[in-house]
Amino acid sequence: MLRVGPSAWLACLVATTWSCGGDDRSASSGVSSGSGGSTSADFCDALAVLEAKCQRCHQDPTVNNAPFALLSYADTQVERSSGDRVYEDMLHAVETGFMPPTAGAYTPPVEPLTCGEKATLLDWLKAGAPRPAGNDPSCEDHEPILLECPR
């Protein structure tokens, strides 16, 4: 089985996509094997989702009137004028489906989170957006995992 290297992550993506619509538990159980059986997501796993689905707007400088960048661990910890931390608003925005803004008239159209991406992002956010394991927010040498979709 190809369980190491970039191909493993690709396999995870495919397995996660399948498990969203189907009943294939054996496929989705491969999802977490990429990082040695982890069942929770850390910042670096969440960052891969931000890169794929959020940073086209939440850039520095921001695009499409997004209110702040979501490029780094520090960006997620900033206190907003409301008193909320950015990660608290991320949790609310993703849970409610406010973000990503799939109903907006953007070109190209905004893609929704896959259920694996959503599970991964929410897992890290609900844990209080902790620093990554090993305390290296650059996420170099980190092979991101996607969590299994909730069933």
Ligand code: HEC
């Ligand atoms: C197509 C551009 C675009 C994408 C993609 C996008 N956002 Fe946004 N985001 C915006 C805009 C524009 C706003 C301001 C919306 C408003 O205040 O009405 C916003 C606001 C937010 C807010 C602040 C909400 C609040 O409570 O004030 C958060 C948090 C957020 N986005 C997180 C995310 C996350 C996480 C993703 C990826 C899963 C994402 N966004 C993807 C454009 C985008």
